[in-house]
Amino acid sequence: DQQVKQNSPSLSVQEGRISILNCDYTNSMFDYFLWYKKYPAEGPTFLISISSIKDKNEDGRFTVFLNKSAKHLSLHIVPSQPGDSAVYFCAAKPPPTSGTYKYIFGTGTRLKVLA
């Protein structure tokens, strides 16, 4: 049972345009969400996060939107650059009261930015 879903395995975007990566989750108890970026042959690196008390968090070209009622978050990259080509994972964290330290990761979306 996949609690965090990234339904698009791949996405191609022209350089300079907006990239939108989507993530859906099923557990309304998740209270913190993160996006990681992974290049081939490297470990994932943290990109941006959002707490469930917010609906938007911005960091430079990267913005994450959270729609709690729809249990949906999205990562916007504007403008997209060729160096953004990577696999993007979203992850959800249960609250501290859950007693677990596990993050639940999605299956990833491979973004290709075309020059």
Added chain:
Amino acid sequence: DVKVTQSSRYLVKRTGEKVFLECVQDMDHENMFWYRQDPGLGLRLIYFSYDVKMKEKGDIPEGYSVSREKKERFSLILESASTNQTSMYLCASSLPGDSSYNEQFFGPGTRLTVL
């Protein structure tokens, strides 16, 4: 900067061999994690540890064991390697889950091939 290192980037083993994957972090993190990454399946948690000598099973612990004798080192052991354990193995560490929401820092990964 947090640094998480893994003992090997690439490893080739034979079926039935005992395999040790080592992970070391230098930021005094309490939590450490082992994941495997497979195409279409994302990051799946094998085991994690929230303290020295403490361990908990993740989502796919079968065929694996772990050891955490020192805070900075977390080892993943394949007692008898099988071909379905061919994968990318990723180690991660983080501060305690009961503190502020902490990202996980990943190592570069070990690409294990079992022949």
